[in-house]
Amino acid sequence: MADVKKQFEAAAAAVLKAKKDPGNDLKLKLYAHYKQATEGDVAGEKPGFTDFVNRAKYEAWAKLKGIGAEDAMKAYVKLVERVTRD
16 A cells, blocks of 8 residues: 555646646546545535536546545556656
């Protein structure tokens, strides 16, 4: 787990330096996997249908319910690799 956590932390730093915009779909996946890895399953009320951005974030995160932190970290690292390769 320690090695995965180091890769995860490096990926989190690397994604901030990405040269290209990954697009909204990939950004939502990155967000959801990061949140699942760091906080676990989504909690709280689902935002209303007029709050498009936060509702999309909530729904993306909710799709990962039950995935363990280590698996979420591994998936996040793979997503970041897609964003940061030139």
